[in-house]
Amino acid sequence: MNSIAQPIAPDAAIPAFCEGIEHFAAPWPEFDRLGAVPLISEGSTAIADPTAPAAAYQTLLGADALRYLTLQVTGAKGSGHPGGFASSAEAYASLVMLGHTHIVTEVGHHAPGFYSAMFIDGSLEEMGIHTVMQMRARFRERHGLLGHLSGAIPGILAPAGPLGQGQHFAMAGALLHPGTLFPVTIGDGGMGEPYVLNAMMHFHTAYPQVTNFLPVLIWNGYSQEHHAMCSTWGNQEMIAYWKGHGFEEVILVDARDFDDSGQDSAYADSTYFSLEKRLAFAGAVLSGMDRAARAALGGRLTAFIVKQMKGAGVHTVGSKSHNLYPKDTLDQPHIIEGLKRRALNPEAWETVRANFRRAGGGPAAKTVVTERELELPELGRLPMQEFPVGDKAVPATAMGALVAAVGKADPRYVVSNADGNEASAMKNINDALKIRHPTLDPLYNQEPTGQVYEPLNEDACAGLAAGLALFGSRALWLSYESFAINGWPIVQTVTQAMAELRRRTPAMVCMFTAGALEQGRNGWTHQRPEIENYFAAMMRNGNVFPLFPCDANQIQVAYEWATQASNKGMVIIASKSPLPVHTTLAQAREGIEKGAISLYESANGDGSRVVFAVTGDMVLLPVFQARDKLEAAGFRVRIVSVANPRRLYRPTDVAWDSVSQPDNLFMDDDHFNALFDGDILIGVTGGASGSLEPVTLRTRAARRDVFAWKRGETTASPDELFQVNAMTGEDIAARVKDLAR
Numbered sequence: 001m002n003s004i005a006q007p008i009a010p011d012a013a014i015p016a017f018c019e020g021i022e023h024f025a026a027p028w029p030e031f032d033r034l035g036a037v038p039l040i041s042e043g044s045t046a047i048a049d050p051t052a053p054a055a056a057y058q059t060l061l062g063a064d065a066l067r068y069l070t071l072q073v074t075g076a077k078g079s080g081h082p083g084g085f086a087s088s089a090e091a092y093a094s095l096v097m098l099g100h101t102h103i104v105t106e107v108g109h110h111a112p113g114f115y116s117a118m119f120i121d122g123s124l125e126e127m128g129i130h131t132v133m134q135m136r137a138r139f140r141e142r143h144g145l146l147g148h149l150s151g152a153i154p155g156i157l158a159p160a161g162p163l164g165q166g167q168h169f170a171m172a173g174a175l176l177h178p179g180t181l182f183p184v185t186i187g188d189g190g191m192g193e194p195y196v197l198n199a200m201m202h203f204h205t206a207y208p209q210v211t212n213f214l215p216v217l218i219w220n221g222y223s224q225e226h227h228a229m230c231s232t233w234g235n236q237e238m239i240a241y242w243k244g245h246g247f248e249e250v251i252l253v254d255a256r257d258f259d260d261s262g263q264d265s266a267y268a269d270s271t272y273f274s275l276e277k278r279l280a281f282a283g284a285v286l287s288g289m290d291r292a293a294r295a296a297l298g299g300r301l302t303a304f305i306v307k308q309m310k311g312a313g314v315h316t317v318g319s320k321s322h323n324l325y326p327k328d329t330l331d332q333p334h335i336i337e338g339l340k341r342r343a344l345n346p347e348a349w350e351t352v353r354a355n356f357r358r359a360g361g362g363p364a365a366k367t368v369v370t371e372r373e374l375e376l377p378e379l380g381r382l383p384m385q386e387f388p389v390g391d392k393a394v395p396a397t398a399m400g401a402l403v404a405a406v407g408k409a410d411p412r413y414v415v416s417n418a419d420g421n422e423a424s425a426m427k428n429i430n431d432a433l434k435i436r437h438p439t440l441d442p443l444y445n446q447e448p449t450g451q452v453y454e455p456l457n458e459d460a461c462a463g464l465a466a467g468l469a470l471f472g473s474r475a476l477w478l479s480y481e482s483f484a485i486n487g488w489p490i491v492q493t494v495t496q497a498m499a500e501l502r503r504r505t506p507a508m509v510c511m512f513t514a515g516a517l518e519q520g521r522n523g524w525t526h527q528r529p530e531i532e533n534y535f536a537a538m539m540r541n542g543n544v545f546p547l548f549p550c551d552a553n554q555i556q557v558a559y560e561w562a563t564q565a566s567n568k569g570m571v572i573i574a575s576k577s578p579l580p581v582h583t584t585l586a587q588a589r590e591g592i593e594k595g596a597i598s599l600y601e602s603a604n605g606d607g608s609r610v611v612f613a614v615t616g617d618m619v620l621l622p623v624f625q626a627r628d629k630l631e632a633a634g635f636r637v638r639i640v641s642v643a644n645p646r647r648l649y650r651p652t653d654v655a656w657d658s659v660s661q662p663d664n665l666f667m668d669d670d671h672f673n674a675l676f677d678g679d680i681l682i683g684v685t686g687g688a689s690g691s692l693e694p695v696t697l698r699t700r701a702a703r704r705d706v707f708a709w710k711r712g713e714t715t716a717s718p719d720e721l722f723q724v725n726a727m728t729g730e731d732i733a734a735r736v737k738d739l740a741r
Contacts, residue, residue, distance in 0.1 A: 014346050017353065020133030021072065022330065025343035028057075029275060035061055036347060038354035039097070045361045046099025050290040055097065056283030058355060061344065062093035062120075063282065065352040067271075067313040068342040069116035069132065073145075075315075075330040075339070076136035080147060083311035083321025084187055085113030087220040090270070090282050091306045092117065094289040095183050095216075101360030102173060102368050104158045105185040106166025106196065107218070108148035109322065114156060115145045121356040123155030123365035151470070152500035155364030155371070158470060159497040163190035165463065165490050167215065171203050172467030174213035176412065177369050181293050183214040183304075189223025191230050195459040197245040202455035203464065204246050204301050206436045214296045215303045216289075217242075220310035221267035222319040231267075235307070242303045249295045249302040251288045255281055256307070263309075271313035271341065314338050373503050374472030377410045379563070384556050387581045393552035395574040395617055396425040396513045399559045403476060404432030406563060407451045410474055416453040416461035417478040418487075424478065424513040425576035462487030462510075466494040469508040474563065481512035481573060481687075482519065482528040492538065495569035499543045499659035507565035511572040517618050517686050517722070518577055520715035527712025527721075529687030535571050536690030539646045542655040542662065544569040546691060547592065548615040550599065550641040551581045554588035558643070561592050567661040573687070575618045577718075582620070582641070595647025595667050595694075596675055600627065600639040607634035608740050611678035613695045615642045619686035622722055625729025630736055640675050648672065648694035672698055680739050682707065682732065703739040707732060 014024070028035065034057040039047045047055050066089045067082075074080035084107055085092075092113065095103055101121075105114065118124050119135050124145075129135050138144030145153060149160040158169035170184035186196060200215065219238065221231040230238065235252055242250045255268040258281040263269065270281045285306055292304040311321025315328070315338035328335055344352075361367045382402045387393040400421070407413045407429075415421075421429045427445075434450030445452075453464055458479060465475040479487065494508055512531075519526035538544035545568060549555035555574050562570035582599045583591065591597035596613070599620075610630060612623050620639070627637045642648065651666050667675075681701035683692035689708035696704065713724045722728045 015350055017131055018346060018349050019131040020136050023339045023343040025340070025345055027345040027347065031345070031348065034058070035351055038351050038358070040355045040358040042358065044358060046359060047097050050098065050286050056279045056286055058351060059090065059093045059097050059286045060278060060282040061348050062096060062352050062355060063089035064313065064342050065120060065344060065349065066092060066113055066116050068339060068344065069119065070112045071314045071335065071338050071342065072132065072330070073116065073136055073139045074112050074324045075328060075335045077140050078326045078329045079140055079324055080112050081109035081323055082112060082314045084218065084220065085110040086314045086321065087308045087310050087312045088113070088185055088218040088306065089313065090285040091185070091216055091218065091289065091304070094286040096356055096359045097286065098290055098293055099360050100181045100183055100293055101364050102157060102180055103183050103185070104166050104169045104173070105149065105160045106163055106190055107185060107187040108161040110185060111147060111149045111160070112139065114149055115139070115153065117356065118153065118155040118364060120353055121155065121359070122363040126154040126365050150500055151370065151497045152502070155368060157368055157370045159493055161493060162489055163187070164195045164459070165493060167196055167200055168463030168467040168490060169470065170213040171200065171210070172464060172471045173369065174210050175207060176374065176468065176471055176473055178210070178212060179297070180369065181212050181214055181297055183216050185216045185218055188217060188219045188221070188228040188230050191228065195457065197242070198457060199455070199460040199463060201245045202457065202460055205438060206453060208438070209299070211296050211299055211301050214292055217303065217305040219305055219307040222310040222322070224322050225319050238305060246301055247303045248300045249292065250305065251292045251302070252305040252307065253284045253288045254307040255309070258284070265309060267307065267309040269309040269312040269317055313342055370471060371503070373505070376474065376506070379406060379409045382406070382560050384585060386585045387552045389581050389584060391581050392578040393581055394425050394576060394578050395549060395552045395555040396576040397428060398552035399511060399555045399572070399574070400426035400428040402556055402559050403429050406474065407433040412473050414451055414453050414465065414468055414475045415478060416465045416475070418454065418456050418458050418461045419480050419483060420454065421452065421478060424480070426478065458483050458487035459490065463490050466490050466508050469506050470494045470497060472505050474506045475509070477510045479510070479512050480514040480526065481531060482514070482516065482526045484510070484512050485528070485531050488531065488534065491569060495538070495544055496541065498567040498569070499541065501567060501660045504566045504661060507562055507568040507570045509562045509570045511559070511574065513574055513576045515573065515575050515616070515618060515686055516709060516712060517718045518575055520717060520721050523714040524712030529709050532573065532687035533690035536645070536688070536693060538569070539649065540654050542659040543567060544571070545644060545646045546571045546573065548573050548643055548645070548691065549588070550591070550617050550620060550643060551579060551583055553581055553583050553585050554591060554643060557585065557588040557592050567659070568663070573616065577618065579617050591641055591643040594671070595644045596640050596642045598638055598675060599641050600637065602631055602636040602638070605634070605636045607636050608680060609636045609638065609678040610680045610682065610736050611676055611701065612637070612639045612682050612684055613642050613676060613692060614639060614684045615645065615691045616686040618718060619684055619727070622727055622729040622732060623684055626732035626736070629729060629733040633737065635736065638678065642692065642695060645691050645694045648698070650698065653694070653697070673700065677701070679703065680736055682736060684727070684732065685709070705735055705739065
């Protein structure tokens with residue numbers, strides 16, 4: 001088996017789906033006895049006996065089929081990543097043969113291998129890909145097989161691109177679907193990400209009964225361009241690392257233990273072994289994976305590790321196998337040699353396809369849980385409290401009461417917060433839903449069955465909430481705006497995935513409180529509202545909505561609206577301080593649904609009209625102070641709350657028509673001009689200026705300016721921070737007077 005297979009007879013029958021495969025080979029020894037009849041019989045979902053000789057044989061056929069397709073497809077474009085998946089091929093094939101097809105990954109570079117699996121099981125037929133030639137043509141093409149995993153591809157459960165995210169999807173799936181195994185492949189190149197095992201350890205502490213997710217570490221010694229940072233570890237050191245993070249069962253299969261080819265590296269390429277040793281290695285992976293799956297489904301936190309050289313069985317090994325370049329095409333000798341080494345006979349392709357099609361009950365595109373909508377409990381009318389205009393109320397607390405109601409109505413609802421709900425004036429959430437913690441303590445609202453998830457890690461908070469939303473359940477991520485950047489990348493990943501999904505799923509809802517203006521005494525570490533420009537840039541994606549409620553009434557409407565939305569990213573920014581109430585609930589709803597609403601208009605007069613376009617709540621304080629000064633000087637003033645700036649763009653500014661569950665509601669010119677026309681327009685925000693772009697793009701005001709956050713400082717009060725940032729009522733009024741000259 002360590003030599004290039006001989007070609008088949010020219011008159012051999014080739015299955016139709018194999019059109020595009022350029023190299024076939026003669027059958028392996030004993031194919032008629034061990035490989036000709038698929039072990040997963042019609043009507044079955046998995047092999048009956050993982051220890052049977054034919055089980056290892058057909059698992060290895062599946063692994064080589066995956067390797068062949070991965071190299072053939074990437075070579076067709078001289079682009080893509082074959083090496084990492086190649087070292088996982090026996091592990092992936094074992095999961096399929098065992099009927100565990102709910103497989104996610106944190107390694108976006110494994111995409112061509114996952115797509116190969118979806119091709120073999122027939123899932124890609126849903127997008128018109130029936131042959132290898134069609135798969136080759138649509139790899140890394142628009143409306144085809146994206147270079148990194150996307151949930152838009154039939155059968156693929158979750159996206160993968162940034163490292164350190166896949167485990168969140170596996171845990172979310174496991175939480176929502178007890179009894180179903182959710183394996184997640186993890187690359188050792190990503191082991192430098194501190195969040196992977198950290199997140200799983202906290203999740204297991206909070207949900208000890210949920211063990212039906214299975215991390216599968218692909219330990220191949222290399223990352224993208226160099227040796228992996230854990231490549232010098234010994235096997236026992238790696239096992240101890242996982243056990244130190246709470247894993248009770250750690251099963252490691254090392255290809256080197258089966259090597260009869262004299263390889264020098266600590267990481268062996270099993271494809272150079274004799275057939276006997278290749279089968280022994282495949283059998284060990286298969287039986288080890290079976291043991292791991294049974295342990296995970298049986299209540300033990302389990303990890304499986306396969307140790308094998310990166311690039312095993314493709315065109316080269318190590319980091320050099322990671323990526324193909326324009327010169328690595330199908331007519332190049334090193335690619336041809338790699339393909340010939342993995343070539344199978346046509347009958348073997350038929351066997352592999354039959355096994356993959358039947359595993360798990362059918363093609364993944366028809367059987368995995370993310371291919372259908374999760375049934376959600378009805379929420380009914382949320383218990384809104386209308387605060388009187390002119391009173392003061394805490395926006396965060398007002399929203400917290402509604403969050404509690406949603407959690408009571410939906411037992412699967414999870415609220416995540418790394419820095420504590422109490423610190424954000426949302427203790428009412430903890431009072432109602434309880435913090436999930438193994439220590440029962442009423443003083444701290446702790447219960448083992450609570451719905452509030454509080455790891456001190458923004459990535460873990462955002463990850464579980466985003467994973468649950470993507471997999472079809474309601475969730476909410478709460479944070480300080482200053483710290484949200486640490487968890488935002490997975491929200492960006494998930495909202496983009498939601499934009500591509502073929503099904504409805506609840507919006508990913510976030511609420512970030514403790515705005516920079518409230519955090520003076522903590523200094524600049526707690527004053528980082530620049531992330532608002534990140535949100536603002538994502539508005540143009542088509543399904544991201546930053547919301548800036550102006551008071552305690554409008555935040556209730558914003559949360560209700562976000563909770564009812566589908567396939568969108570909803571980001572609510574609000575304060576935790578008592579602030580004036582400017583709107584009735586009806587006015588609040590108008591502001592959210594239309595995008596903006598006037599909070600104040602001067603009585604008729606002859607002076608210049610000044611329009612303030614404001615995002616935020618606390619920042620309205622200096623704006624109203626400026627109003628008093630300007631009216632005293634003869635100006636007419638209108639104050640407009642920009643609550644939902646995405647609605648203020650022009651339709652051509654936003655890719656709204658390219659997303660799932662599109663929202664094509666935009667304020668028309670007549671209504672926009674009625675709100676924002678004036679002699680002078682001043683945009684004001686307590687955060688970054690990007691949220692005001694829709695207004696500055698469309699305003700017809702001849703003179704305009706923007707007041708926005710500049711930097712943090714240690715101060716005793718919000719007023720002092722307004723002074724540091726030149727955003728006091730005096731500053732604003734003075735600038736208007738300058739513009740009026």
